[in-house]
Amino acid sequence: MSVTIALELIDIYKSFGAQKVHQGINLKIEKGRSAIVVGQSGAGKSVMLKYFTGLMKPDSGSVKVFDADISKMSRKELFAVRSRLGVLFQSAALFDSLTTFENVALPLREKTKMTESQIRASVLEKLDLVGMVDAIDKYPANLSGGMQKRVGLARALQRDPDIVLFDEPTTGLDPETTHTIYDLFAETQKKLGYTSLIVSHDIPKVFRIADVVAVLSNKEIQLCEKHCLGEGCGNPWLTKMLKLEKAGLKGTLL
Amino acid sequence: MIRALGATTIQTLVSHGRWGIFMVQVILGSLRMPFKFKACVQEIKAIGADSLSIIVFTALFTGMVLGLQGYTTLKQFGADSALGLGVTITLFSELGPVLAALLLTGRAGSSMCAQIGVMRISEQIDALETMGIDPFHYIISPKLIAGIISFPILTFLFSLVGIFGGYVAGVMLLGVNSGEYYSGIVRALNNETIIPMCFFKSLVFGILMVMICTFQGYMVYMQKAKGAIGVSKSTTSAVVFTSVNVLLWDYLLTSVLI
Numbered sequence: 001m002s003v004t005i006a007l008e009l010i011d012i013y014k015s016f017g018a019q020k021v022h023q024g025i026n027l028k029i030e031k032g033r034s035a036i037v038v039g040q041s042g043a044g045k046s047v048m049l050k051y052f053t054g055l056m057k058p059d060s061g062s063v064k065v066f067d068a069d070i071s072k073m074s075r076k077e078l079f080a081v082r083s084r085l086g087v088l089f090q091s092a093a094l095f096d097s098l099t100t101f102e103n104v105a106l107p108l109r110e111k112t113k114m115t116e117s118q119i120r121a122s123v124l125e126k127l128d129l130v131g132m133v134d135a136i137d138k139y140p141a142n143l144s145g146g147m148q149k150r151v152g153l154a155r156a157l158q159r160d161p162d163i164v165l166f167d168e169p170t171t172g173l174d175p176e177t178t179h180t181i182y183d184l185f186a187e188t189q190k191k192l193g194y195t196s197l198i199v200s201h202d203i204p205k206v207f208r209i210a211d212v213v214a215v216l217s218n219k220e221i222q223l224c225e226k227h228c229l230g231e232g233c234g235n236p237w238l239t240k241m242l243k244l245e246k247a248g249l250k251g252t253l254l
Numbered sequence: 255m256i257r258a259l260g261a262t263t264i265q266t267l268v269s270h271g272r273w274g275i276f277m278v279q280v281i282l283g284s285l286r287m288p289f290k291f292k293a294c295v296q297e298i299k300a301i302g303a304d305s306l307s308i309i310v311f312t313a314l315f316t317g318m319v320l321g322l323q324g325y326t327t328l329k330q331f332g333a334d335s336a337l338g339l340g341v342t343i344t345l346f347s348e349l350g351p352v353l354a355a356l357l358l359t360g361r362a363g364s365s366m367c368a369q370i371g372v373m374r375i376s377e378q379i380d381a382l383e384t385m386g387i388d389p390f391h392y393i394i395s396p397k398l399i400a401g402i403i404s405f406p407i408l409t410f411l412f413s414l415v416g417i418f419g420g421y422v423a424g425v426m427l428l429g430v431n432s433g434e435y436y437s438g439i440v441r442a443l444n445n446e447t448i449i450p451m452c453f454f455k456s457l458v459f460g461i462l463m464v465m466i467c468t469f470q471g472y473m474v475y476m477q478k479a480k481g482a483i484g485v486s487k488s489t490t491s492a493v494v495f496t497s498v499n500v501l502l503w504d505y506l507l508t509s510v511l512i
Contacts, residue, residue: 053384079386093381095373107385110392155385 004031005067006163006195007052009221012061014047021047022058023219029212031066031162034189034196036206039216040237045199046090048216049167052197053087054078065163083111086156086164086194090171092148094140094155100127101136104155111159126154129188146177150184157188164189166198170206178202182209203241213238269476276469280398283390290396297400301362302408308357313412316353317419320344324420325428337430338438341420342413346442346452350413352504355459358408359496363467366397367492370471371485379472394472398464405460406453413452451511458507462499467492 007029014022021044029035037045050056051063054070063071065081073081094103104123108114114122127133130150140148149169156164166185170178186209189196200206207213213224217237224233320341328334370393373379382389417439424430442448470492477484 053380055380055383079388082384082386085384087381087384089377089381091376093377095378095381107387110387111385159385 006031007197008064009051010062012058014044014058020219025221027214027221029195029197031195032193033211034209035212035214036210037197037199037214037216038201038203043216045216046167049165049199052165053085083159084162086161088152088156088166088169090168092152094148094151096140099137099139100132100151103151104158107158126157130154130184145172146181149181153184157192161194163195166196168199170202178205182206185209204245272473273469276472277465279390280394280465283388284395284398286391293396294399297396298404301358301400302404305358305361305408308361309354309408309412310415312353312357313415314419316349317341317416318423321420321423325424325430334430335434336438337424338435339442342417342439342442343448345413345416346448350416351409351452351455351459352500354409354412355463355500356497359463359493363463363496364489364493367467367471367489368485370468371474371488374472374474375481375485394468397468401460401464402457406456409452409456447511454511455504455507458503459500462503463496466496466499
């Protein structure tokens with residue numbers, strides 16, 4: 001049976017001035033799977049995520065979303081591909097001047113011809129999914145970090161995307177909220193069946209929601225299946241990080 | 255040295271290219287449907303209505319100073335009856351458009367730049383892009399349309415209040431004949447170039463202010479300093495570049511329209 005590839009990087013090279021970030025990286029993520037990208041600080045994890053949203057282009061190589069090469073697309077074509085994507089940003093990126101309801105309704109108001117009652121029903125459904133119906137009239141400034149991430153997730157899921165990208169979604173959250181957020185990701189993915197790509201430094205907590213882990217180190221990428229993650233899958237950087245985590249020293253070296 | 259010169263040239267070309275692309279995208283965003291009526295009204299309020307008090311206050315005292323200085327100078331030549339003419343021409347052709355533009359740059363332009371800069375660093379603009387929403391259409395085009403509408407109105411208001419200020423100083427305080435002051439105003443406004451010049455200048459300054467201030471905010475990531483310092487530097491640059499450009503374009507437009 002043929003497998004559908006949702007996200008793909010082919011021979012990607014990227015430099016910022018003299019700093020080489022990616023040196024021929026390749027990655028394939030199958031439809032419906034949950035992939036985690038981990039790696040050293042400055043290894044280009046978030047840059048990788050930006051390739052898929054079209055916010056950044058590689059110097060060379062192909063970036064494919066459902067087999068369409070977005071690295072060569074016009075802005076208009078890119079907007080069409082983006083309608084299949086949902087993105088949860090590190091800062092949640094909610095609009096300060098809009099309430100929770102307005103933030104989640106924004107993609108529908110701007111990109112669809114739905115009536116106001118249809119929009120309301122859809123927003124309530126997504127806010128219910130992330131447990132934020134009670135905060136419907138609150139502004140982002142009045143929400144905690146975890147609540148902002150939930151609303152950000154509701155907005156990312158608003159147009160029922162095929163792929164959801166998460167950029168360091170638990171940065172700045174306490175351990176309990178981090179676990180709750182991961183549970184929420186797993187739950188929504190199970191319900192909606194989207195493909196997810198999560199950039200994280202949250203080793204090993206984030207592994208519990210992963211089908212596959214991509215380790216980005218030394219400008220290259222290594223794919224690790226879930227069953228061998230406990231030992232670091234033979235990746236020196238991951239093995240070292242797991243040892244440090246066990247010894248309770250990770251925070252001192254990151 | 256040649257390498258440094260080459261690098262500077264490339265840098266200059268790149269930044270001008272970015273500016274050009276930005277302007278094209280803003281114009282295209284402004285022409286795109288649906289028209290952002292509600293956002294335009296909010297921006298007109300932010301640029302126009304919220305600036306009314308500072309415009310009226312500054313215009314009144316500018317006009318009073320013009321009346322006082324004009325009277326003192328004209329009196330030496332026995333021409334104090336031309337005070338209304340002088341005040342009106344000065345305000346409509348020069349001080350009205352320039353001072354209104356500088357005031358609005360300080361008040362509304364800086365806020366525009368900071369707002370977009372913060373949206374940029376907090377990934378709100380990236381979020382719009384990833385939702386397939388054009389940020390030029392959604393955020394910047396209402397500001398441009400509001401600038402095009404608000405600037406001429408506020409400039410005319412500035413000039414009219416300034417003329418009243420000249421009346422207060424010249425007629426009410428210094429004793430210039432009110433009929434002569436009024437006939438001076440009428441003579442000035444009968445000049446065919448004065449009102450079109452005022453309108454055209456204010457329109458150009460409005461477009462310049464919105465374009466420069468939004469560009470500086472949008473390109474905040476080009477600042478060497480990041481975060482809040484980057485936004486503060488962009489805002490300063492926005493106010494300085496706009497002010498310098500207003501003065502430069504004032505001369506160019508005057509030389510063409512006079």
